[in-house]
Amino acid sequence: MSRAALAIAGREFRAYWDSPIAYVFLAIFSGVTASVFFDGGLGFPGFFARQIADLRPLFVALPMLFLVLVPLITMRLWAEERRTGTEELLLTFPIRVRDAVVGKFLAAWALLSTALALTLLITFTVAWLASIPGSSLDLGPVLGGYVAALLMGGAYLAIGLFVSAITQHQIIAAVVSVFVLLLLFYIGDPEFLAALPEWLRAPCEAISTLPRFKGVSRGVLDLRDVAYYLSMMVVFLSANGVVVDSRRWR
Amino acid sequence: MAATRSASLHALLNHILTVALLVAIAVVANLILSRHLDARVDLTDDGSNTLSAGTIHTIQRLPDRARVRAFFTKELPPEAVPALEPALDIVAQIERASGGKVAVDYLDPSKADIALEAKKLGITPIEAQVRRKDRSESATIYFGVEIRCADRPPKVIPFVDIRNAEYELARALKAVGEEKPTLVAFLSREPAEPPQIPGVQMPPAEGRLFQGLRELLKDRYLVRDLGETKFGEPIPAEVGVLVLPRPEKLDEREVFEIDQFVMRGGRLLILADAHLYDGQFMHTAVDMGLEALLGKWGVKIPTDTVVVDQSHQRIPVPKRNPRGGMTQLFLGYLPFLRVSRQTGGFSDKSPITKNLQELSLLWASPLEILADKPAGLEIEPLIQSSRAAWRTKEVENLVPDEQLERRVAEKFTSPNPAQEKLAVALVGKFPSLFAGKTPPAVTAVSTTSRPALDDSKREVLALSQETRVIVLGDSDLARNEVVMGRDRMSATFLGNVVDWLALDQDLISIRSRAQARPIRDLDGEALQSLGIEEKGSDVIDIQELIKRQQEREQKSREAKDLADAKRTRIKAANIAGPVVLLLAAGLLRLGLRRRARRLAAEASSKGM
Numbered sequence: 001m002s003r004a005a006l007a008i009a010g011r012e013f014r015a016y017w018d019s020p021i022a023y024v025f026l027a028i029f030s031g032v033t034a035s036v037f038f039d040g041g042l043g044f045p046g047f048f049a050r051q052i053a054d055l056r057p058l059f060v061a062l063p064m065l066f067l068v069l070v071p072l073i074t075m076r077l078w079a080e081e082r083r084t085g086t087e088e089l090l091l092t093f094p095i096r097v098r099d100a101v102v103g104k105f106l107a108a109w110a111l112l113s114t115a116l117a118l119t120l121l122i123t124f125t126v127a128w129l130a131s132i133p134g135s136s137l138d139l140g141p142v143l144g145g146y147v148a149a150l151l152m153g154g155a156y157l158a159i160g161l162f163v164s165a166i167t168q169h170q171i172i173a174a175v176v177s178v179f180v181l182l183l184l185f186y187i188g189d190p191e192f193l194a195a196l197p198e199w200l201r202a203p204c205e206a207i208s209t210l211p212r213f214k215g216v217s218r219g220v221l222d223l224r225d226v227a228y229y230l231s232m233m234v235v236f237l238s239a240n241g242v243v244v245d246s247r248r249w250r
Numbered sequence: 251m252a253a254t255r256s257a258s259l260h261a262l263l264n265h266i267l268t269v270a271l272l273v274a275i276a277v278v279a280n281l282i283l284s285r286h287l288d289a290r291v292d293l294t295d296d297g298s299n300t301l302s303a304g305t306i307h308t309i310q311r312l313p314d315r316a317r318v319r320a321f322f323t324k325e326l327p328p329e330a331v332p333a334l335e336p337a338l339d340i341v342a343q344i345e346r347a348s349g350g351k352v353a354v355d356y357l358d359p360s361k362a363d364i365a366l367e368a369k370k371l372g373i374t375p376i377e378a379q380v381r382r383k384d385r386s387e388s389a390t391i392y393f394g395v396e397i398r399c400a401d402r403p404p405k406v407i408p409f410v411d412i413r414n415a416e417y418e419l420a421r422a423l424k425a426v427g428e429e430k431p432t433l434v435a436f437l438s439r440e441p442a443e444p445p446q447i448p449g450v451q452m453p454p455a456e457g458r459l460f461q462g463l464r465e466l467l468k469d470r471y472l473v474r475d476l477g478e479t480k481f482g483e484p485i486p487a488e489v490g491v492l493v494l495p496r497p498e499k500l501d502e503r504e505v506f507e508i509d510q511f512v513m514r515g516g517r518l519l520i521l522a523d524a525h526l527y528d529g530q531f532m533h534t535a536v537d538m539g540l541e542a543l544l545g546k547w548g549v550k551i552p553t554d555t556v557v558v559d560q561s562h563q564r565i566p567v568p569k570r571n572p573r574g575g576m577t578q579l580f581l582g583y584l585p586f587l588r589v590s591r592q593t594g595g596f597s598d599k600s601p602i603t604k605n606l607q608e609l610s611l612l613w614a615s616p617l618e619i620l621a622d623k624p625a626g627l628e629i630e631p632l633i634q635s636s637r638a639a640w641r642t643k644e645v646e647n648l649v650p651d652e653q654l655e656r657r658v659a660e661k662f663t664s665p666n667p668a669q670e671k672l673a674v675a676l677v678g679k680f681p682s683l684f685a686g687k688t689p690p691a692v693t694a695v696s697t698t699s700r701p702a703l704d705d706s707k708r709e710v711l712a713l714s715q716e717t718r719v720i721v722l723g724d725s726d727l728a729r730n731e732v733v734m735g736r737d738r739m740s741a742t743f744l745g746n747v748v749d750w751l752a753l754d755q756d757l758i759s760i761r762s763r764a765q766a767r768p769i770r771d772l773d774g775e776a777l778q779s780l781g782i783e784e785k786g787s788d789v790i791d792i793q794e795l796i797k798r799q800q801e802r803e804q805k806s807r808e809a810k811d812l813a814d815a816k817r818t819r820i821k822a823a824n825i826a827g828p829v830v831l832l833l834a835a836g837l838l839r840l841g842l843r844r845r846a847r848r849l850a851a852e853a854s855s856k857g858m
Contacts, residue, residue, distance in 0.1 A: 018843075023836045030828035038821040048772075048817050118828040125824055132592055132771075140293030194325050206280040214335060219294035224283050235276040239269040 004095040008103025012077070013110050022111065029069050030118040036061045037122055053130030053137050058122060059145040059217040063209065066112075066149075066156050067185060071177035073111055074160030075170045077104045078244070082168035087247070097245045101237055105154075105161055112153040116146060141219030148216040151229035152209065156181055158236035165243045184209050299336075301343050304757060305420040309348045312427040314400040316352045318345075318419075321368040321396070323375070324358040327389040330378060334393060337415035341395075344419060352423070359392040371396050371406050395419070399426040405469075413738065421470045421757060432490035432752040434471040436464060437508075439498060442477060454730050460495040460521075462733035466741055467748055470757070482692050485511035491751045495521045496725040500539030502690040509543055509683050513711035517718045517751040520544075521725035524553045524615040525645050533646045546683040547676055548623025549721055556645050557614050557670045557723075558584035558658050560638035561593045567650050583650050584658060587611040589672065592771065593636035600675060602746040603632050609739050610732075613648065614724035616641050616670040626679040626713075632720070633673040640667055673722040675750075680719070685712035718751055772813040 016022040037058050040046035047057065081087035090100060123142055130137040160177040167173050186192055188208025193201050205211060212225045292300040320341055326334060345354045359365040359375070368374075373394030379387070393412070397419075398404045405422040425431060441457045454461035464473050476485070482503040485492060492511055497520065500508070512518055526534040535553070544551065563586040571577045589595035589609045596603040611633075619629050644661040648654065684690075689705040726732065727740045749757045 017836075017839055020836065023832045027829045027832050030832075031825050034821070034824040034828075038824060118831070121824055121827050125820060129820075138295050140295050144291070144293040190326065190331055203277055203281060206284050207277050214332070215290070215299075218299055218336065219292060220299045220339075221291040221293055223289040223291070224280075227283050228280050231276050231279055235272045238272050242268050242272075 002096075002099050002102075004099040005102040005106065008095070008100055009106035009110070012104050012107030016073075016107070016111050025069065025072050026111075026115050026118060029065060029115050033058065033061065033065055033119050034122055036065075047126070053126060055123060055126060055142055055145060056217045058119065059141075059149065062145075062149050063152060063185065063212075066153055067178060067181050069115060070112070070153065070156040070160050070181065071163075071174040073108050074157055074164050074177060075174035076164070077108065077161055078165040078240075079168050079170045079173045083170075087244075091244070091247070097241050101161070101241045101244065105157060105233075105237060108157045108161065109150075109154055112157060113150060116149055116153070138219065141217070144216050144219055144221045148212075148221065148225065148229075151226060152212065155209070155229045155232035155236075158233040158240070159184070162236040162240045162243070165240050181209070186210065299339070301340070301347055301416065305344065305416055305423075306347055308420045308424045308427070309344065309351060312348075312351055312399060312423065313429070315350075316348075316397060316399040316423060316426060318352060318354045319396045319398075320354055320356050321359050321364065321371075321373050321392045321394045322356055323360060323390065323392045324356075325360065326391065327378060330389070330391055333412055334391075337393070337410055337412045340415045340419065344423075365392075368392060368394060373406060373408050376409060395422070397422045397426050399423075402426050414742075417757065418469075424754075424757070425470055431470065431472050432754075433474060433486075433488050434467050434491045434493060434748060434752070435474050435476050435485070435489040436460065436493045436495060437476045437485070438493075438495050440475075440495075443475065459729050460493075460725075460733075462730035463493075463495070463728045463744060466733055466745060471748070471752065482507060485516065487514070489516060491517045491519065491748060493519045493521070493748075494540075495728060496523050496526075496536070497538045497540055499537055502539075503692050505539060505543050506684050506690050508540075510711055512680050512717060512719060513682050513714045515715040515717050517753075518720070519747060519751060520719070520721045521728050522551055522615060522721060522723055523613070523725045524551055524723075525556055525613060527613050527648060531647075531649045533648070535645075543683050544721065545620065546624075547680055547719065548620045548627055548629055549674060549676070550618040550620055551615050551721075551723060552618065552641070553615075554643055554645065555616060555641040555663060556585055556648070557587060557616050557635055557639055557672065558642050559587045559635045559640075559670075560584075560667075561588045561590065561595075561636035562586050563588050563610050565650060581650055584655065585613050585648050587614055587635055587639075587672070589633055589635065594669065595634055595636065597630060597632050600630060600632055600750075602675070602743070602750050606739065606743060606746075609633065609743055610727065611672055611724040612726040614672050617672060617674050617721060617723045619671065619674065624678075624681050626681075628677045630675045630677070631671045631673070632675050633671075633722075635670040635672060637669045638667045639670045640664070641670065672724065673720065676719040676721070677716075679716060680714040682710065682712050682714070684710050686710075720747055720751065722747075772816050773810060 035041075037055075038047050040049060040057070041061070050057075078087065081090060091097070123137075127137040127139075159180055160173075163177040163180060164170075164173040167176065184207065186208075187204040188210030193204060196204060212228060215222050215225065292298075318341070322338070341354055345352055357364045357367075359368045359373075371394075373392065373396070375390045375392045377388050378391055379389075393410050394406065394408045395410060396404055396406045403426075405425050407418055407422055411418050438460065440459060441455060443458065443461070444455050464475075467473050471491075474489075476489075482501070485507055489511070492508070494508070508518065520540065522538060522540065524536055524538070526536055528534075537553075538551070541551070541553070562582055562584050564580040565583045565586055566578050567581045568576050569579050587610065589611060591607050595609070596606050598604050614635075617631075619631075623629055640658075641663045642658040642661045643663060644658045647657060687710060689708050689710060728744055732740045733744065745757075
């Protein structure tokens with residue numbers, strides 16, 4: 001990774017904290033996550049009603065919560081630059097487009113990791129409540145869940161970043177990102193798949209984000225899922241580079 | 251100008267094509283990977299998503315190729331997918347791990363001909379209510395399998411138990427792979443089993459109190475009743491495990507045959523009750539007839555006491571409503587013992603109990619390990635009460651009324667609470683109660699409608715080979731309504747017991763896995779914080795106990811409020827904690843930025 005990419009990542013990450021928006025988003029995200037976990041929702045009863053020492057409801061909820069959080073993180077990254085005209089300035093610097101894309105991506109990923117770090121309080125609480133004679137919280141699925149959440153968040157961010165690069169309006173970028181992520185999510189839904197012709201089901205299931213997180217909430221990290229997330233990141237970051245690069249020469 | 255526009259258009263098309271190509275590569279790569287890359291990491295500390303060594307061992311020992319026909323509904327309702335997915339995963343894992351020894355054919359019974367075939371095999375679907383957008387409808391779900399191996403009789407699982415799929419499948423594979431399963435025989439005075447109508451599932455006949463246990467074991471073992479007429483006759487040599495459910499009035503000859511069965515290396519399970527209570531809590535003392543034999547092996551069951559425990563279950567009690575009519579109250583019932591891991595109720599050393607979390611015993615008799623137990627025997631407690639348990643001689647009136655606590659407390663054998671042994675495992679070489687004696691004569695009770703036995707050439711064995719016996723101070727946990735009920739813990743425990751006796755460690759290792767891990771009992775902690783000990787070892791006298799019991803009832807509502815408040819605090823801390831942290835970080839950053847700006851302004855004004 002180049003120094004330029006890291007410098008851009010640092011600048012972008014600091015920029016998030018210069019406005020109250022990041023604080024508000026993260027506060028809402030952590031509040032909603034804790035509320036869903038303890039009060040129940042998304043097919044799970046609340047933690048105290050379940051009386052089971054695991055974090056499955058959290059990891060089941062994250063893919064859906066990310067659908068909203070990620071577009072809010074990525075919407076301004078390119079769209080704002082284009083609207084204010086700083087994109088042209090950025091591209092005149094002696095840096096490669098690749099560095100700019102990776103830098104922005106890393107900054108967004110760092111913010112998402114901060115959001116995930118805020119949910120660690122839930123993990124500590126469950127670990128404390130599970131520490132009774134003869135039992136404890138199984139940390140393997142928890143660790144796997146966080147790794148998978150980071151990978152999934154990375155894939156979502158790459159998609160959001162790409163969408164942000166093709167428009168100059170933040171709101172449009174956010175709405176289109178939510179739409180694309182929802183589409184990728186629901187094309188793996190069994191009910192949706194059942195309505196599709198047979199030949200279309202396998203490709204839809206292969207690129208959907210929905211079936212990916214099921215195993216990890218049980219403590220299974222499938223290398224196909226890891227490969228999927230990495231491929232999504234590579235593809236959409238590359239596409240992002242292509243889009244930005246095309247404007248450089250226009 | 252036109253050339254520039256054409257070049258731009260060309261570049262744009264190029265980029266669109268590049269993006270489309272990248273997406274297409276991602277789709278194709280993921281399609282290929284999803285079909286051919288089969289590597290995963292099980293992150294659970296007990297490997298609950300990976301086949302256990304017991305299952306793999308069972309597959310490896312199959313004498314021939316096994317064929318599994320899985321009658322699974324293909325288009326599952328979305329609500330059912332999370333519950334059924336782990337079981338589906340296990341079927342796929344078994345096929346992969348077998349290296350071709352187990353072939354799975356997936357058949358979808360939504361097709362009429364396959365549904366008919368499933369029906370012929372006894373594979374029945376369940377009807378589930380599912381939501382479809384704006385309406386609720388019924389969905390039919392098949393989840394049964396038929397397993398065949400060579401020319402052995404096939405095993406059919408009508409609907410795979412999704413909570414314990416690996417165990418059920420491994421057990422079925424073991425059953426079709428074994429040339430001769432262990433024979434588990436029941437020696438009881440229950441009425442004979444009525445003739446069965448093929449294909450019709452009948453409720454247990456009246457008086458067959460342990461039919462559910464027999465059914466539970468039938469999937470894995472050959473199960474046979476020796477019947478009342480066999481009392482006093484030698485236990486057949488082919489019996490591997492002998493079950494004595496609620497032994498009663500065994501005469502010397504019958505005890506002799508049980509003794510000699512163990513001397514020959516047979517394994518024995520005794521479900522002993524010194525007192526019986528019916529549904530109206532009416533008491534009957536039981537003369538088991540086994541006291542001398544158990545005493546010889548170093549175990550005593552006091553016949554005049556039952557165990558009551560501060561760790562107990564609640565039972566529904568009808569109560570007259572002052573405003574008329576009846577109402578049902580759930581009252582704590584001291585003789586309904588709640589054995590749990592939290593109160594140290596299970597042995598961690600034994601494979602039978604090391605993964606159990608909770609079990610209920612009703613009107614249990616305490617067990618004692620005698621100081622002069624035989625040297626060649628190891629006796630290990632399997633199940634114990636909490637440390638706040640007493641023996642009471644109030645055995646006759648255990649009616650769940652407001653005076654029960656006073657009645658049992660007044661007849662405690664000791665004012666000190668203690669941890670009582672409720673089940674023990676004996677391993678080693680057992681001495682015979684009849685060593686050096688001649689076989690006792692067959693009495694009138696044990697000779698009903700049978701020719702006389704010729705004992706003249708009978709050799710009395712004095713010492714057994716290495717073998718195993720389990721004594722449980724309660725038979726109620728093996729009764730039909732418990733074993734066949736919703737709570738699977740009794741069935742799990744009894745299955746483990748018989749597997750251990752039948753020397754089948756593979757199945758024990760599979761069955762006890764994947765139990766949900768509990769969390770801290772906040773209600774119990776709240777009770778303790780109010781000065782009501784759940785498991786203290788301090789000396790408490792009878793009056794003190796009664797006082798504490800009354801206090802407990804009075805304060806239980808207060809404790810519930812306290813526990814609820816604690817839950818609310820935990821939830822609030824988790825919701826508000828990060829928000830406060832973010833607010834503090836924001837204010838800190840704002841302050842730092844303002845300071846930096848002020849310093850910069852000062853520096854620039856000085857520079858001017």
